[in-house]
Amino acid sequence: MSSIKPPFTDLDIKKADKGFYDGYSLPIALISKISMAALVIWALVWPANANSVLGSFNWALLEGFNSFYVVIVGFFAFFLLVIALLPKTGSRIMGTPGEKPEFSNFSWFSMMFGAGLGVGLMVFSTAEPLGLWGSNPVIVAGEVAPNTVESLESGYRYTFLHYGFHAWAIYVVTGLSLAYYAYTRDMPLTIRSALTPLLGKHVNGVIGHIIDVLGVVATILGVSVTIGFGINQFVEGVYAITGMGWLMDVTGDAPSPTKVGLMAALIMIMGMSIVSAVSGVGRGVKYLSNLNLVLSLVLVAIFIIFGSFAFSMTTYGSAMLDYILNFISLSFVAHGPLSADTFATMLPEAVKALPAEDVASLYSGATNAWGSLDGFKSGLPASFAALENADALAATVYEAGTEGRLFGWQSGWTSFYWAWWIAFSPFVGLFLARISKGRSVREFILGCVIAPALVCFAWMTILGGTAIDLELAGIAEGSIIGASNGAKLFVTLGHMIDGGFLQLITVMCVVLIMTFLVTSADSGILVMNTIMSGGDQLAGNKHRIVWGVILTTVIGALLLAGGGGLDALKNAMIIGALPFTMVMGLMCISLAKALYRDGLREKAGEVSEVAAD
Incomplete structure (x- = not known):
């Protein structure tokens, strides 16, 4: 126990010693x-470009890191709960x-x-x-x-x-x-x-x-x-x-x-x-x-x-x-983006046979987190409306886009x-x-x-x-x-x-x-x-x-x-x-490491005091 090293505390942040930044890093x-x-x-200088680039980069980032954001925040909550409930750490x-x-x-x-x-x-x-x-x-x-x-x-x-x-x-x-x-x-x-x-x-x-x-x-x-x-x-x-x-x-x-x-x-x-x-x-x-x-x-x-x-x-x-x-x-529970290819595999055969641009339109509508089934139905392409049982098929297609909508909602909200x-x-x-x-x-x-x-x-x-x-x-x-x-x-x-x-x-x-x-x-x-x-x-x-x-x-x-x-x-x-x-x-x-090591140091200190007595 007595061999536990003391914590590193020798933080040395170089600061300016004169001028406008005197005392600052x-x-x-x-x-x-x-x-x-x-x-x-x-x-x-380029407001339209800044707005567009920031928006595009933000969406690309959320496609890759939405689940990371959700899960790590859940981890934070449970991490603090454990620290608070443990008698040794909570009472410090x-x-x-x-x-x-x-x-x-x-x-x-x-x-x-x-x-x-x-x-x-x-x-x-x-x-x-x-x-x-x-x-x-x-x-x-x-x-x-x-x-x-x-x-x-x-x-x-x-x-x-x-x-x-x-x-x-x-x-x-x-x-x-x-x-x-x-x-x-x-x-x-x-x-x-x-x-x-x-x-x-x-x-x-x-x-x-x-x-x-x-x-x-x-x-x-x-x-x-x-x-x-x-x-x-x-x-x-x-x-x-x-x-x-x-x-x-x-x-x-x-x-x-x-x-x-x-x-x-x-x-x-x-x-x-x-x-x-x-x-x-x-x-x-x-x-x-x-x-x-x-x-x-x-x-x-x-x-x-x-x-x-x-x-x-x-x-x-x-x-x-x-x-x-x-x-x-x-x-x-985190949601990931639904790709157009995955969406297409879930469609009824009659819908798969529609022109590619119409299937793409269906994908866009069915994965829109801010839309609704009624809104989706009102925007169906003409080729889809001509299908037999179009109304029932629309509900099926909309259901196929649920994961995409859930991802869009979670990442956007x-x-x-x-x-x-x-x-x-x-x-x-x-x-x-x-x-x-x-x-x-x-x-x-x-x-x-x-x-x-x-x-x-x-x-x-x-x-x-x-x-x-x-x-x-x-x-x-x-x-x-x-x-x-x-x-x-x-x-x-x-x-x-x-x-x-x-x-x-x-x-x-x-x-x-x-x-x-x-x-x-x-x-x-x-x-x-x-x-x-x-x-x-x-x-x-x-x-x-x-x-x-x-x-x-x-x-x-x-x-x-x-x-x-x-x-x-x-x-x-x-x-x-x-x-x-x-x-x-x-x-x-x-x-977590600091609390654990400080606990060991504390225990080692108590043992040393008893030995000294």
Whole structure:
């Protein structure tokens, strides 16, 4: 036992000792900034090309890695469960023995909640349950009809999946890895520290720089998507209050924010974020986070009083049971793409004999995850319609494309979410580690996985359940379903309350969106600055300002490349998240090794003490 080597903690991140980058790692800073500058220039100078290439590359990537995304996130959830339940690992304190937590439970939870999911909850509180009520794998497989009482259970099953234990486990894998080494081994709070048990002294060189750069790039893209969603909803909210025409384009099927409106909102939000980031975690982020939580509770209270609370709570209970019963299949059942050749082998002989271009058209329609059987039938080629028993054959052909539809749905919805959470995890994980010193491993896992997930479930059922109940009762008459994702919350409120009170609550929602956006952005700026400075949490303000400007230009350029939409942002984020997903897998192996070896060292120390006595 006594021969066990001490852990490697001699992390040496070379930093500049003078000039603008004094105290910062030059390779991490320059590689990160050059990468982002290249992306911005590409998106601004060749926006159509950037949007097209990012979209094509993203789809090719998902065809190969969809199953990887799904399975590794399931692994994260079960990995943390085991660590929390084991007495030896769960009871370890992240800090010196007897050290007390830095923040109160209320502030700890507020900052965790605001930085981790505030914007997502505001945008998707009604949009997610409504969207999944109309489209989820059970509906795609043809087992239930969309937007019905029967599809409610499966809709919430996948809502809970996307915002539940799996999602928060992604954050905690990164956060726990960083916190454990920082507070038990006194190592810098930076990404490469989490891989020292596997890589040892190699983290001090090029490999370590690459790991940290992957964390910075993933953070920038993850935060960018979040801010992009939030900016859209912020503009929708300001328009609902003021009616200023320059904010919204009302010429399409559904009103959408104009490019000018998006850019104006982005500059305002990011300016506030930079000011908050300069003030630091203990002041700006803490106070904003507490305000976020209080306003969130007020919003939930409005829905409890004026919304469909009984319907929501019934839904909460049944959805929670259904989610737990399906937990393993949700964790590990992944779908792969269905090739045209495989599809053709499953077709009836009469259909195989049709012209090749018509069979290709059938393949495209039958594997479209966002279509329906009725839509498929309405688009059949003339040669197919002339076949005997065409209607029955259409159902058979559509059934043959089920695996393709399930893959399309999972890669376009669940894998997008996992990539989003993973891209966000260097930011939120490092931030969670920063505010969790002195807490036990078990407290960290339960506090950052179970507690916020339960709050997300309540939020989604209280707000989203009210929107669904208004549609089921015929009160909304499709107006909530037909609204854009950013506007769904405001349309739902409009059916619940009216007059001056509605105006007041809408203003409160806009303020809440704004503070959530500022909290997410300023926390992201602090984290990027911490990584670039080799783990120094007190690094200077000038680089926080620089990172704030970089983040603003990345979001603005990708929004413009996407024509004011979020496609370019989302595609870039999914691509950027994949390398860091692999880093996270190594983090789990590394942490398991560290916990096991530290247990052996502890045991050896106890044996030595007994022998000495």
